[in-house]
Amino acid sequence: FSNPTSFNMFTMEPLIGTAIMAIETNLAFSLIDCMFGGDGKPLVQNRDFTLIEQRMLAKFIHEALSNFEKAWENVYPVQIVFRKMESKAEFVHVVNPNDQVIVIVFSISGKQFTGNLYACISYLMLEPIKEKLSSKYLREKDIAYAWRPQLERLLDDTTVVLIAELGRATRTLRDLLEMEVDDMLRLTTGPEDPVTIRIHNIDKFHGMAGVVKGNRAVEITQLLKVQGE
Structure with a gap:
């Protein structure tokens, strides 16, 4: 994984140990852009x-973890608890280098982006219930989860800030330093x-300014x- 990556540590009680849900860098920035009203176009340069x-x-x-917990109900009911988020791989230590892990990959895509979300669970964490995992037959449709409705609901509930720009003016620094009250x-x-x-710095609408009920x-x-839609 490149830096920064959204590494999210969580536990699956009563199982012992810590698991990780990681979002690829470009996907993380695309999701953030969507939450702020953009189209999810990835950043050209990565940053913290x-x-x-x-x-x-x-x-x-x-x-995502709430839905992941629901997906486990048919296998082995667990209580998933979010612990912390890190953005650099060197600060993430949940298993020993030689430990076996199980990685689940979720592909997420939109008009302007595509990327993967990873769930990484230590084998030692799942060892106490390995018989349940191997003996219970789970059809694909029972464990496949439709992420789109949850993503749409999450975005629908996201609060964004709209800025209406009345106009612009260009002045020198000297003009600004000499400004006084009542200057135009x-x-x-x-x-x-x-x-x-x-x-989120993206032009979305044109409108006409006015007053409604004194506001x-x-x-x-x-x-x-x-551009690009």
């Missing part, structure tokens, strides 16, 4: 996750010009097509 991005990933992981700034747009509405408001007049 910001605090807000870590919180968004944690929200996704809690939802001439904007590049007039009162009849449409307002651009952005979500400033913007009426949506046009849906902007994002």
Whole structure:
């Protein structure tokens, strides 16, 4: 795995040990972009996750682990508890280098992205219930899980910030330092010009500024097509 990667440690009580759910770097940034209203286009350059991005990933992981726990109900009921998140592989130590592990790969894709989510469980963790795993016949449709409805529900409940830009002005640093109360700034747009509405620095709508019941408001007049959609 490259750095940063979202490594999420969790336990499966009453089983003893710690497992990992990891999100590939590009997929992690694509999911974050979707949560903020973007189309999930991967970043050109990787970087560390910001605090807000870590919180968004944690929200996704809690939802994924909740569904992972439900998938185990037909095999061996467990209580999955999220422990912590790390972004660098050198800080992740849950098994010895020579221990055997079981890796489950989930493929996630969207219009602008595709990537894998991994669940890594130590064999020692599953050894107490290995007879249940080997003797119980589970049909594919019983263990396959439809992620799309859960992802859509997670994104539907995500709060995003909309910014309506009334206009722009360019001034020198000297002008800014000499500004006083009641000084006027001439904007590049007039009162009849449409307002651009952005979500996570992406232009999404045009609208007209006004007042509704004493509050400033913007009426949506046009849906902007994002490049690549």
